[in-house]
Every structure is written in C-alpha cells, then in structure tokens.
Amino acid sequence: MESLIKEIGEAKNIGIIGHVRPDGDCVGSCLGLKAYLDNALKDARVRVFLEKPGEIFSYIKGYDEIDPEYQCEEALDLCFALDTSAMERLGKGQDIFKNAKKTICIDHHISNKGLANLDHIEANASSTCEILTSLFEKQYMDKEVATALFTGIVHDSGVFQYDCMSKRSFELVGELCEYDFDRSRIIDETFYQKTYVQNQILGRSLLESILFMDGKCIAAVVDKKIMEFYNINYEDMSGIVNQLRITKGVEVAIFMYELHRHEYKVSMRSNGKVDVAKIAALFGGGGHVRAAGCTLNGTYYDVLNNLSLHIEEQLKNYSSDE
Ligand code: AMP
Numbered sequence: 001m002e003s004l005i006k007e008i009g010e011a012k013n014i015g016i017i018g019h020v021r022p023d024g025d026c027v028g029s030c031l032g033l034k035a036y037l038d039n040a041l042k043d044a045r046v047r048v049f050l051e052k053p054g055e056i057f058s059y060i061k062g063y064d065e066i067d068p069e070y071q072c073e074e075a076l077d078l079c080f081a082l083d084t085s086a087m088e089r090l091g092k093g094q095d096i097f098k099n100a101k102k103t104i105c106i107d108h109h110i111s112n113k114g115l116a117n118l119d120h121i122e123a124n125a126s127s128t129c130e131i132l133t134s135l136f137e138k139q140y141m142d143k144e145v146a147t148a149l150f151t152g153i154v155h156d157s158g159v160f161q162y163d164c165m166s167k168r169s170f171e172l173v174g175e176l177c178e179y180d181f182d183r184s185r186i187i188d189e190t191f192y193q194k195t196y197v198q199n200q201i202l203g204r205s206l207l208e209s210i211l212f213m214d215g216k217c218i219a220a221v222v223d224k225k226i227m228e229f230y231n232i233n234y235e236d237m238s239g240i241v242n243q244l245r246i247t248k249g250v251e252v253a254i255f256m257y258e259l260h261r262h263e264y265k266v267s268m269r270s271n272g273k274v275d276v277a278k279i280a281a282l283f284g285g286g287g288h289v290r291a292a293g294c295t296l297n298g299t300y301y302d303v304l305n306n307l308s309l310h311i312e313e314q315l316k317n318y319s320s321d322e
C-alpha cells in the first residue's frame, strides 16, 4: 500500500473491526488506527467494533468508545479488518465488513489468504501494530497513537523477545519511543501483571500439565467447571501457554480451554522445529509458525491425539532432515 490516507480517499463513514477474543495487538491496532484517523481526517466518523477488551487496556485512547454490540445498520464507506486472518475471525463483525462499500485488511498472519478489496499482509512483521507504525505519517501521529501501537507490539512479540522482532521492528519501536509515554508501566501492567486468580489458574495448569512424546510436548487444559469456579474468562488464561513453552526440552506446548462440551479452544506454541500454523490450518485455524490456534471438537484426549500425530510427524521429518 502506497499511502493509507490516499486509500481512504473521500470515505466519511469508517469502521474498524478486529478479531474475536481480542488480544493486545488487536486492541492496540484498532484503537491506534482510530486515534490516527481522528487526527488525520476532517469530518469523518470512525467507529471501532470489537468484543469488549479487558480493563487492563482502558488507558488506551478510545477504549470507552468501542462498540461491543456491533451496532451498524448502514453500509459503511470503508471498513478495516485488523489483525484478522480469516473472515470468520471477525465474529459478529462479519456482516458490517461484508456490507461496506470498500474493505481493507491489514494483518501479519502467514495463514491469511486475503479477505478484503485491498489486503495488506506482511507475514514478517511482528504485529499489526508494527505494520501500522510503518504506514502512519508523522504529521498525524501523537502520544496517544504511539501508546496504542507500542502496546500491540509488546504483546505480540513477548516484550520484544520473539524472532518476529526484526531490525526494522526495533527501528519502528524506536520511532514510537520519541513520544513521551510510560513504556515500562505498559509492559508491567498489561503484560506481566496478573491478578491473584490469574496466578492461581496458571499454577494449577502447570501443576496438572502432562509431559509426553519424550518430553518434547507439554499440554494443559482448563475445563468449563474450573473457569466457572474461579469466575475467569479467556483473557485470564492468556499467558499460560507461553509459560508451558519455556519448559526445558519442550518443542511444542499446547494449552486448551473448554468452550462448550467437547469443544476446545486450542493454543499452540513452538520453539522452532515444528510449524504450528500448519497444524492449526489443518483444523480450520491459523496463526504464525511459532504461535497458532484453532478450535477442535472431541474430548481433551481426542484433541491431544489429533494434534500430537502431526507434531510427531513434523519432528520426525525435522530430525531426518538434519
Ligand atoms: P492464540 O493461541 O489464541 O493466542 O493464537 C495464536 C496466534 O494464532 C494468534 O496470532 C492468533 O491470531 C492466531 N489464531 C488463533 N486462533 C486462530 C484461529 N481459529 N484461526 C486463525 N488464527 C488463529
């Protein structure tokens, strides 16, 4: 894309939609784009349609204006899909997106096959927020936009730790750091900090995790009863799979929680030898080589058996390639 502002053209009624169960990159990119467009465009109306993100993100400008009800009867002039790799991932936002006169998707998932009139996909970018940072013109940037984008990069890169952070990513983060906002507070309070109950569920998951495939795979599950007992939702469990991944010797970590009886939301993380996006795609999901997700039916053990077959195969091929 040459210029985002040029692509927007004369559009006045603009929507921004992210994926279901939004994470930091999704919230940061949607609110960052809104704050930027509010600065750049005169007399345009820009709305964000998103499932209500956790309170931890309430410091980001525009948080209170998010429409979690997806109320939009008219056809928008332009609608963005951000951080969203497939149409179904827009959840309740699908109709709004499909009805818009023009659509633009900005994303960084390798599994994204395109879903808009204009698809801007950079699979090498650490995050959608990184792509936006590179697309935004300095004259419309401010501290609020930078705060939102910084949040998304922090979350998708594990605080700049993962391989997805390139030299270019660090340069773009550097540009955001020109604005005066409290970076360590964002990292501490939105990435590392856990409530007591979140720590309890993390501890419980680790305690009950199972190690298999000669210690190369680790898995843990939280069922609905437990979620109800602790009164927690998906956001409360977001760091568990990463903690499982750093178990010494492990190649793949699997974390799942029960959505309905015999239906699990699965998160996978790899330490590099296994491409988990490939496996997630086999089951209708997607993501990145080292972090992917999907929804699977069956019992916990059915799901584990299905996934481990593919993990084992990739590990076998990997060692025979060496
Ligand atoms: P998660 O394990 O849910 O944190 O997701 C890891 C990565 O995979 C994220 O980048 C997600 O956007 C992506 N992802 C998760 N679930 C799905 C899915 N059902 N379809 C496509 N991508 C997914």
Ligand code: MN
Residues within 6 Å of the ligand: 019, 022, 023, 025, 026, 083
């Ligand atoms: Mn995301």
Ligand code: MN
Residues within 6 Å of the ligand: 025, 026, 083, 108, 126, 127, 128, 156
């Ligand atoms: Mn992302």
